[in-house]
Amino acid sequence: xxxxxxxxxxxxxxxxxxxxxxxxxxxxxxxxxxxxxxxxxxxxxxxxxxxxxxxxxxxxxxxxxxxxxxxxxxxxxxxxxxxxxxxxxxxxxxxxxxxxxxxxxxxxxxxxxxxxxxxxxxxxxxxxxxxxxxxxxxxxxxxxxxxxxxxxxxxxxxxxxxxxxxxxxxxxxxxxxxxxxxxxxxxxxxxxxxxxxxxxxxxxxxxxxxxxxxxxxxxxxxxxxxxxxxxxxxxxxxxxxxxxxxxxxxxxxxxxxxxxxxxxxxxxxxxxxxxxxxxxxxxxxxxxxxxxxxxxxxxxxxxxxxxxxxxxxxxxxxxxxxxxxxxxxxxxxxxxxxxxxxxxxxxxxxxxxxxxxxxxxxxxxxxxxxxxxxxxxxxxxxxxxxxxxxxxxxxxxxxxxxxxxxxxxxxxxxxxxxxxxxxxxxxxxxxxxxxxxxxxxxxxxxxxxxxxxxxxxxxxxxxxxxxxxxxxxxxxxxxxxxxxxxxxxxxxxxxxxxx
Numbered sequence: 001x002x003x004x005x006x007x008x009x010x011x012x013x014x015x016x017x018x019x020x021x022x023x024x025x026x027x028x029x030x031x032x033x034x035x036x037x038x039x040x041x042x043x044x045x046x047x048x049x050x051x052x053x054x055x056x057x058x059x060x061x062x063x064x065x066x067x068x069x070x071x072x073x074x075x076x077x078x079x080x081x082x083x084x085x086x087x088x089x090x091x092x093x094x095x096x097x098x099x100x101x102x103x104x105x106x107x108x109x110x111x112x113x114x115x116x117x118x119x120x121x122x123x124x125x126x127x128x129x130x131x132x133x134x135x136x137x138x139x140x141x142x143x144x145x146x147x148x149x150x151x152x153x154x155x156x157x158x159x160x161x162x163x164x165x166x167x168x169x170x171x172x173x174x175x176x177x178x179x180x181x182x183x184x185x186x187x188x189x190x191x192x193x194x195x196x197x198x199x200x201x202x203x204x205x206x207x208x209x210x211x212x213x214x215x216x217x218x219x220x221x222x223x224x225x226x227x228x229x230x231x232x233x234x235x236x237x238x239x240x241x242x243x244x245x246x247x248x249x250x251x252x253x254x255x256x257x258x259x260x261x262x263x264x265x266x267x268x269x270x271x272x273x274x275x276x277x278x279x280x281x282x283x284x285x286x287x288x289x290x291x292x293x294x295x296x297x298x299x300x301x302x303x304x305x306x307x308x309x310x311x312x313x314x315x316x317x318x319x320x321x322x323x324x325x326x327x328x329x330x331x332x333x334x335x336x337x338x339x340x341x342x343x344x345x346x347x348x349x350x351x352x353x354x355x356x357x358x359x360x361x362x363x364x365x366x367x368x369x370x371x372x373x374x375x376x377x378x379x380x381x382x383x384x385x386x387x388x389x390x391x392x393x394x395x396x397x398x399x400x401x402x403x404x405x406x407x408x409x410x411x412x413x414x415x416x417x418x419x420x421x422x423x424x425x426x427x428x429x430x431x432x433x434x435x436x437x438x439x440x441x442x443x444x445x446x447x448x449x450x451x452x453x454x455x456x457x458x459x460x461x462x463x464x465x466x467x468x469x470x471x472x473x474x475x476x477x478x479x480x481x482x483x484x485x486x487x488x489x490x491x492x493x494x495x496x497x498x499x
Contacts, residue, residue, distance in 0.1 A: 020348075024355040028362065029406040032295045032315045035359075039317045042352055048325040048345040049352070052318040148180060148215070148286035149173050155210045161203070168195065168203040172216070176207075180215040180283030181223070214282035221246050227278050237263060238271040249275070252495045265499045296414040298367035298422070300378060307371050307378055307416075311364045319353050321346060362407050365397045370413070370425050377425075381417055383446070385439040387429025430474060443474060444484045451490050456498040 030038055043049050146154070152173045161169050171193065175184040186204065190197040208216040213230040217223035221242060228239045241249055245257045249272065257272075258265045295315060301308045325342050370393070376384035390404040397404065408422035427439045450468060454460045460468075462481045469476050490496070 020351050023352070024358070025406060027352075027355045028359050028403070029409050031410045032297060032312060033293070036315075036317060039319070039352075039356075043319075046345050046349055046352070048321050048342060049319050049349045050322045052320055146286065147288075148176065148178060148283040151286060152176065152207065152210055152215065156207075159206060161206070164195070165199070165203055168193075168200055169207060172200070172204055172207055176216060176283070178283055178287055179281040180212065180217070182216050182218050185218070212279070212282040212285065214279060217282075220280055223280065223282065224275065224278050227282075236271070237261065237267060238275045241268070241271055242275065252497075254499055269499050294412050294419060296419055297363055297411040298413040300367070300371055300413060300415045302378075302416055307375070309364065309368045309371055311360050311367070313360060316356060316360065319349070319356070321349055359407075362397070362399060362403065363411065366393055366404060366407055366422070367413060369393045369396050370422070374425055378416055383442050385425070385427065385442045387439045388426055389428075390426055393426075430476060438474060440484075443469070443476065444488065446472075446474075447481060447484050448488050448490075451485070451488075454496075456496065459493040459496040461493045 027035060027038060039051075043051060153170070156166070156169045156173070159169075171189060172182065175182055175189070177183050182204070186197050186200050189195075189200050193200075204216060208226055210216070213227045214223040217226055224242045225234075225239065228234060228236065228242070233239055240261055241257055245260055248256045248260070252272075254265050254268050254272070258268045261268065263271075295312065297312050299310050299312065301310075325346070370388075371378060373388050373392075374386060376386070390408075391401045394401040394404045399407075408426070411422050412419050413422050413425075424441075427441045429439050430443055446469065447465060450460065450465055462478050462485065465481050465485075466476060466478050469481075485492075
């Protein structure tokens with residue numbers, strides 16, 4: 001057979017997530033602030049859904065049972081599927097009003113149970129008037145700061161630069177990065193603009209006199225020297241160290257610097273301490289601050305000898321099926337097409353409310369298991385954090401490990417020890433000499449404490465830290481100590497020595 005197009009069939013298997021399952025997973029994984037946006041989107045797409053007003057939620061216990069709002073997700077019966085239609089008219093042979101009326105009456109009976117549920121889970125008012133006042137003050141205190149380039153341009157306008165020099169200043173400021181360093185050389189700028197390098201250097205000197213001190217430098221050495229010159233310390237020992245011994249300073253070779261400057265090691269060490277107070281990134285103060293607002297999903301409060309665990313139901317939108325569409329279902333004048341449309345929207349609304357309730361239940365169960373396994377942490381702090389995996393929690397809660405991962409993603413828990421990300425509690429462990437396990441977070445906290453209490457004249461090596469932890473019954477390798485030390489931002493022993 002010659003070349004050409006051919007038709008063929010083959011069977012394959014692939015995993016496809018249904019739209020409703022995708023929606024359920026998205027609700028489970030979304031933090032509270034994102035959840036509101038998702039629910040708002042569903043409210044716009046589904047006309048039968050409406051959010052219960054806050055005033056009505058506050059007076060829930062006083063609402064009459066005659067209000068058949070759909071606030072329970074667990075027991076809402078599916079709309080009837082057994083309605084028969086006439087083949088000629090394509091209309092139902094029997095009006096399904098009675099079936100739907102019975103269904104809505106069932107909702108009325110279940111409504112009080114759901115009210116009781118909310119009255120039990122929302123008994124604690126976590127937001128006091130003082131908290132609201134502080135929150136309002138925080139939002140009112142947020143200001144919009146100028147960028148570094150805007151700040152520099154404002155200072156340019158206060159100078160006598162005009163014409164060509166003003167254009168050079170704008171060009172130089174455009175090449176200053178967010179940390180205040182000039183990222184292009186004078187030669188490169190001269191070649192691209194066909195201007196004399198001497199004129200560009202002269203304008204650069206003016207910009208380097210602006211605030212913040214050190215701005216417009218081409219490297220760290222020049223940045224620090226500019227700051228010392230601004231402070232009138234161009235004849236100081238620290239100025240000489242930066243100018244003549246920058247490489248040795250980076251390696252903290254204090255004896256070599258002392259020999260090169262002719263000063264005692266003690267004086268060199270004091271000068272280096274003063275150098276440490278200079279700002280290596282002068283433009284950092286103008287960087288935009290990304291504020292992260294955290295809303296805890298789970299609250300842990302001491303209740304006598306135990307800990308009470310509740311979810312943040314106050315921030316979750318409360319939904320129901322609109323009475324308008326219930327009346328439309330009961331009206332005999334509507335044809336099958338209208339009722340089928342409403343039926344499908346009711347199903348979608350029911351699934352959304354069910355997913356919201358299931359989300360809260362899953363997160364609450366995970367929170368209870370975390371508190372149960374981390375009781376010593378709740379009482380004493382990070383040093384008593386125990387190793388815990390998601391599979392262990394999943395087995396107890398009765399869900400898959402990936403469900404636990406989605407449920408704790410980006411969510412926070414408020415404990416007596418502070419607010420922590422829920423993933424913080426899931427850590428691997430190291431085995432002690434007694435056979436018990438200790439969290440690697442606790443080990444890292446122990447290592448930090450050891451380095452805080454070391455003799456700075458004789459800093460501890462990683463191997464010495466291993467021996468100290470072994471004496472406490474914790475078996476750990478030297479490379480693991482080095483890894484945790486790097487994560488803690490602690491320098492090696494040869495760079496920590498103080499003379």
